[in-house]
Amino acid sequence: MSHLENRRIVLAARPKGEPRISDFRLETVAVAEPADGQVLLEILYLSLDPYMRGRMSAAKSYARPVEIGEVMEGGTVARVIASRHPDFGKGDIVCSYSGWQSLAISDGSDLRKLDPSLAPPSTALGVLGMPGFTAYSGLLTIGKPAAGETVVVAAASGAVGSAVGQIARIKGARAVGIAGGPEKCAFARDELGFDAVVDHRAGNLAEQLADACPDGIDVYFENVGGAVWGAVFPLLNEFARIPVCGLIAHYNDEGTAPSGPDRLPGLMRAILTKSLTIRGFIQREFADQRPAFYREATEWLASGKLRYKEDIVDGLENAPDAFIGLLKGRNFGKLVVRVAA
Amino acid sequence: MSHLENRRIVLAARPKGEPRISDFRLETVAVAEPADGQVLLEILYLSLDPYMRGRMSAAKSYARPVEIGEVMEGGTVARVIASRHPDFGKGDIVCSYSGWQSLAISDGSDLRKLDPSLAPPSTALGVLGMPGFTAYSGLLTIGKPAAGETVVVAAASGAVGSAVGQIARIKGARAVGIAGGPEKCAFARDELGFDAVVDHRAGNLAEQLADACPDGIDVYFENVGGAVWGAVFPLLNEFARIPVCGLIAHYNDEGTAPSGPDRLPGLMRAILTKSLTIRGFIQREFADQRPAFYREATEWLASGKLRYKEDIVDGLENAPDAFIGLLKGRNFGKLVVRVAA
Structure with a gap:
């Protein structure tokens, strides 16, 4: 497993005004095998959301900023490709908070298992997320x-x-x-x-x-x-x-x-x-309302009362440009990057 | 009773910026006897409060403005001096909303009886009002x-x-x-x-x-x-x-x-x-919290946990000047006009 390479997008510079492509940097780094109690995730979908603009600034906010050189934060849907965690098995589809990268190690604490028979997994980043x-x-x-x-x-x-x-x-x-x-x-x-x-x-x-x-x-x-x-x-x-x-x-x-x-x-x-x-x-x-939300929203989705539209961009390398477009209203529907097929 | 004369202060003009004495006018008019179901009130105290500045303007707000020529609004403490209302007797001390005047007729719907043994009646316009x-x-x-x-x-x-x-x-x-x-x-x-x-x-x-x-x-x-x-x-x-x-x-x-x-x-x-x-x-x-407030605040007052200071001005005719001073912070404590002894 140690030959696996993670592609990740880090914050290269704090934007002044509108973010530019040069504020991001694509890196490739080796990923270690999961230790005991960890899983290795292959990211399938990355969510792009307006709040991420705030994380790129050093200004005080409710969340700490992403530091220069750190992986950009973001919600993700992933597949477990190796597990040394008792609650997760290979092939499980999970919602995670792995950020702008193709592979990630998790101790399970940020994971929520998804049931693909209830709704397409990407909806866990949008209408059901x-x-x-x-x-x-x-x-x-x-x-x-x-x-x-x-x-x-x-x-x-x-x-x-x-x-x-x-x-x-x-x-x-x-x-x-x-x-x-x-x-x-x-x-x-x-x-x-x-x-x-x-x-x-x-x-x-x-x-x-x-x-x-x-x-x-x-x-x-x-x-x-x-x-x-x-x-x-x-x-x-x-x-x-x-x-x-x-x-x-x-x-x-x-x-x-x-x-x-x-x-x-x-x-x-x-x-x-x-x-x-x-x-x-x-x-x-x-957060205490989340169980009620998942239950109600899944029902509304099934009954057609709640509809959604996704705007899917292919390839992690296209995330920076898609995110810049999001801030200008260029997307049409929930913006999601398909990181792996 | 029909010989009784009511002294009242009406809005003479809508202020531009700070109110001036000339925006108010003191009038004397005759008061009719109370009809069946009514009481005649002698105003003892008039409350002066910042919100009254809003009532002097025609601008839309949560309350309708006082019209030109109408009596200025305000909370009052009064003594019942004649009653044809089953719930109120001569000599009762009440809290009313009679405005800037010395006498008023009420059908009882705006009245709340006060117990002068619990607290000085003027507190019904301030700390207990x-x-x-x-x-x-x-x-x-x-x-x-x-x-x-x-x-x-x-x-x-x-x-x-x-x-x-x-x-x-x-x-x-x-x-x-x-x-x-x-x-x-x-x-x-x-x-x-x-x-x-x-x-x-x-x-x-x-x-x-x-x-x-x-x-x-x-x-x-x-x-x-x-x-x-x-x-x-x-x-x-x-x-x-x-x-x-x-x-x-x-x-x-x-x-x-x-x-x-x-x-x-x-x-x-x-x-x-x-x-x-x-x-x-x-x-x-x-409004549904008022009973709890009267109960708690009266207890706090009795136990010394809640104190207050009144700034008492004598004479209805001095209300306009006192009110102008209130907007400038000239008062020291709750501003009350003693209308009658």
């Missing part, structure tokens, strides 16, 4: 959509947004999506069942959104920031809830505040006069 | 201070702030107050028992506050906005909670956003990376 659970936990715990309320989410065809809209509808709320371009909008409306969809590339976002939300907005699931926030803000109803799970429009910002006017006092005034709730979260803090 | 309940409900429901956590509140010698700090201490948290001038600071520290107090008039607010909060801030009870927010913001810990009950520093702002830099993206980023909760509220929405 972290993005789906982000949507589920943030929407239901913080957003608390009631029947008849209006829920707005951007990146509506993406991994998180598509689940937010569909789960909102399952709970009887009206789902309004925002997406970029006619193709993504049609998908969100026709395939995912959003009640209304607004194309942020068509201009007049504020007007379009106001037309799509005649009764205002009760829940805004924030995963983008930027111009979408500006369109959402005046439409927020009294007691509106805003789970904040991401701010993709700002991930490339440098540390300094942009020029004015200063919108902070206006936001605080609205928080006060409309009794708004704004709450940042990461899905980890709701 | 709306301000105390604002502190209690916002701090415990949204702020949820845990033992050992740091709770920060401004206007620490005021009606709401003084209760926030003391209730935080009752729950085992460390209370850090902000107040204006050495007299208020000494009172908050020595009489109210705040663990640390910072004087916002002494300069270096950010540094002083950082020194007073070596473990950061877990709960910031927001009742002022302005410069205090700027000092608090960098000290907020992960999972910090921010109940927003008032923004006195901004009540005189005109509608336009101030010049930059734009602090909104930085706030949203902190909400995300620190998993902050910011939640605006008015005490009304927690």
